[in-house]
Amino acid sequence: MAVTIKDVAKRANVATSTVSRVIQDSPKISEATKARVRKEMKALGYEPNYSAQSLANRVTQSIGIIMPESDVAIFQNPFFPESLRGISEWVNEHNYTLSIVTGKTSDELLSRVRLMSRTGRVDGYIVLYSKQKDSIVEYLHQEKIPYTVIGKPQQFVSETTHVDNDNYQAAKDVVTYLTGLNHQRIAYVGGDHEQIVNIERLRGYQDALREAGLPLPKEYVVREPFNLEDMRTLLQATPPPTAMIVSDDLVAMAVQKMLSQLGVSMPEQLSMVSFNNLMLAELMNPPLTSVDIDIFTLGYQAAKSLIEKIEDPKELTKHIIVPHRIVERESSQVL
């Protein structure tokens, strides 16, 4: 049996209530008895029981991380572990615990979230994705359970604390960067257009092109899923692109493979800039110019603001923008 508050109380010759107050460092207790009690806690190796504290306090010091519906591809995208690393950093430092919620379907996910909340296992959630109409977000909102979103929420926007990049501006910045290298014909190859982040990036690209008065033929935008034929069509557009923006490093890897199959060399014939700056951007051949969106910080800030909200419900809604920066490597060059 582990040592309890009673054992400490007995050895320190005080009531358990006093020990409890020492644990909380209550100002009501004299320094003298605090010191005595602490000595005994140390001597006995006492740690307060988590379940008992949770039961008495009605908080769990635990947060849930809601993953998108489980899919190999999503898990293999390093976005997830890197944001988790950021979340974990903050959470661990503040003695919270982190629970991952996964599910094969959104119904399964919802029922797990509901169960965890109703059984009082977590105090709040970080939602690691954002989509148009999400029954989980609706549930959290309705039950007034604290949550923060990584990405741009699609529902209850003004009431939802979220952490995101300015993906629209990032795409514009990439266009500016490329025009600075004298590129005038810039194409965009994008990932899943269900995801808000991709929609934003595409929009930023389109607006930047328009504002710069650059040509934007239909063929310049290629969406996933695409194949070798689509890529060939893109390269044969009139005028043909000299640069290409790709929505994600993993997609960039797929695109590059097609380019080399089509005999197009990078960056000599085509410059490429991508997003996310994953480790593999550096490993690619040539190394990829990519927009670093600081995924770690997205996670870190999401955890921070969630826990602030949990500990003080009056905390205001926040929209936190994590800065991006273009990391220049060899896949892009002056025209």
Added chain:
Amino acid sequence: MAVTIKDVAKRANVATSTVSRVIQDSPKISEATKARVRKEMKALGYEPNYSAQSLANRVTQSIGIIMPESDVAIFQNPFFPESLRGISEWVNEHNYTLSIVTGKTSDELLSRVRLMSRTGRVDGYIVLYSKQKDSIVEYLHQEKIPYTVIGKPQQFVSETTHVDNDNYQAAKDVVTYLTGLNHQRIAYVGGDHEQIVNIERLRGYQDALREAGLPLPKEYVVREPFNLEDMRTLLQATPPPTAMIVSDDLVAMAVQKMLSQLGVSMPEQLSMVSFNNLMLAELMNPPLTSVDIDIFTLGYQAAKSLIEKIEDPKELTKHIIVPHRIVERESSQVL
């Protein structure tokens, strides 16, 4: 305030102890009253409070995942999320919860593990790495806290349930596969030789070569960290290798980049086989032949055996070997 066992008891006209027994589906309760109580539970939307259950039962239904000391590179290696996906699958289906433990140093990690155990936050751990002398494993062992290891444990081996591939055999199989393609000169480029998995793979390679009577000049083994010069030296060995085994897909990506810088084309001049079969193996150009080690199952089985151990301490120690298979793609071809 959430609905409690008392509310249910009152509405169903029974004692709280009866409700509790219904929750546990105790055979002592008649089907008639079970039905009545369940109806009320449903009507009220009752779910048992997790903290109260934990406190009364002295179990948490929660397991900890101990990560290696936090490092960007490790988190960006898809091994981690994919094993987590496997763990998560089992854990969620069995109504357990999963807590990730990270730390920047092994001391930090240890103190967090100790804290989580002493405060009763988890029932056991999955250790996601294995190293020679590990203070965390020593602590868990000494305190008789249930844990399972993914990989090959280095301490208390016969008492430690673990899930692993037969990495030694896998490397041998790769040699056999390559000799089947008529390759006789096979080099090995390896990752971090601190990690057991890499040591095993290297050993399997060496033994297989020896058994097949194939040449094994010193230059054939290149260890991390290596640079372009090391690669050049390898390619100039006498006789020069016609095939190369690489310890990991990410390393393979780095190697391939160097090869192309040295003007060596794959697979025409050099066949390559790697390990892990990450998503990027398929995305590489050419697609990489890689040994699929079924990382998902490593995680799934680790969770399964840990929870079995937690729920029945008499459960015997198990060593579980997850099968591997070579996934042939275009980076390797007949000589």
Added chain:
DNA sequence: CTGAAAGCGCTTACAG
């Protein structure tokens, strides 16, 4: 088959 009561290990008004 069911209930009353004690207990799990904490916290916190209340009283002094």
Added chain:
DNA sequence: CTGAAAGCGCTTACAG
């Protein structure tokens, strides 16, 4: 500044 007592929401021997 400190203590006795009730309470958080469950479980489980014990009695019937």
